[in-house]
Amino acid sequence: MPELPEVEIVRSGLERLLSGAAVAGIDLHRRDVRRPMPASLRTLSGPVRAVRRRAKYLCIDLDGGGILCHLGMTGSWRVAVDVRPHDHATVRLADGRRLVYNDPRRFGVLDRLRPDGGHPDLDGLGHEPLSDDFTGAALAACFADRRGPVKPALMDQGLVVGVGNIYAAESLFRAGIDPRTPAGSLRRPRLDRLAHCVREVLAEAIAAGGSSISDFRHAGGEEGWFQHAFRVYGRGGEPCLTCGTVLRGMALGGRATVWCPRCQRQRTR
DNA sequence: CTCCTATCCTGCGAGC
DNA sequence: TGCTCGCAGGATAGGA
Numbered sequence: 320m321p322e323l324p325e326v327e328i329v330r331s332g333l334e335r336l337l338s339g340a341a342v343a344g345i346d347l348h349r350r351d352v353r354r355p356m357p358a359s360l361r362t363l364s365g366p367v368r369a370v371r372r373r374a375k376y377l378c379i380d381l382d383g384g385g386i387l388c389h390l391g392m393t394g395s396w397r398v399a400v401d402v403r404p405h406d407h408a409t410v411r412l413a414d415g416r417r418l419v420y421n422d423p424r425r426f427g428v429l430d431r432l433r434p435d436g437g438h439p440d441l442d443g444l445g446h447e448p449l450s451d452d453f454t455g456a457a458l459a460a461c462f463a464d465r466r467g468p469v470k471p472a473l474m475d476q477g478l479v480v481g482v483g484n485i486y487a488a489e490s491l492f493r494a495g496i497d498p499r500t501p502a503g504s505l506r507r508p509r510l511d512r513l514a515h516c517v518r519e520v521l522a523e524a525i526a527a528g529g530s531s532i533s534d535f536r537h538a539g540g541e542e543g544w545f546q547h548a549f550r551v552y553g554r555g556g557e558p559c560l561t562c563g564t565v566l567r568g569m570a571l572g573g574r575a576t577v578w579c580p581r582c583q584r585q586r587t588r
Numbered sequence: 589c590t591c592c593t594a595t596c597c598t599g600c601g602a603g604c
Numbered sequence: 605t606g607c608t609c610g611c612a613g614g615a616t617a618g619g620a
Binding site: 321322325353375389390391392393424426427428474476483484485486530532574575 | 611612613614615616
Binding site: 353392404423424425465467471572 | 589590592594596598599
């Protein structure tokens with residue numbers, strides 16, 4: 320479910336829900352998700368100062384710390400009026416509402432932020448693709464000496480954050496770049512284009528409310544619409560919507576990858 | 589370093 | 605209808 324656009328939509332939903340709210344306490348319903356959830360989370364309380372996103376992480380800032388959350392593949396937050404399987408933690412608000420973290424596969428992370436809002440998981444992350452410093456020049460510096468394919472490089476959170484399997488495929492299609500192209504072989508004009516296309520695809524996805532695959536929903540239960548705009552993701556064997564060529568698929572870096580052999584090239588011709 | 593694979597876990601759809 | 609298999613938005617450890 321969650322790549323940068325989906326996490327950003329969750330963030331803005333939580334921001335709206337938590338604006339002016341205060342945390343009364345946190346209940347943990349099991350010991351761990353992907354990692355152990357620290358017992359010190361239970362002692363957090365007080366007014367919500369901010370709801371931030373960094374990479375695919377959510378940060379709920381409270382005085383003296385806060386909550387760090389990564390949604391993994393299947394994490395979600397909802398205002399609970401019921402109890403469901405895989406509810407792993409409950410944030411009790413002072414007004415009586417209960418905000419519940421649910422995560423069937425338990426690939427997510429819930430941890431406590433330091434009082435300064437930092438966390439070891441937030442160190443060593445790469446460029447935010449929607450920030451001004453995300454340019455072809457930045458990509459050139461990241462990709463230098465990388466001989467592996469560009470798609471896994473684009474998904475490496477130490478280089479560029481927030482881009483996962485869907486948006487990597489869609490961005491490379493839009494940029495006309497074959498996902499197998501050695502990252503370090505790409506030159507400036509194409510990297511400028513790639514940076515531009517990544518930014519454009521992510522921004523459009525946010526505007527469309529994200530991509531609802533199987534279970535992604537907004538905090539209010541609405542679906543996103545960007546899944547209807549996919550040009551290549553999940554379309555292996557089907558015709559390219561631009562040129563009609565049959566889209567090709569193979570695993571890259573262990574992830575399903577689809578591209579158009581005609582529209583996407585390793586070199587410009 | 590870089591790169592590749594396997595792994596964590598549950599749910600769902602395809603195919604038999 | 606009911607079963608098994610493969611695969612899924614992510615991240616990381618371990619080996620080559």
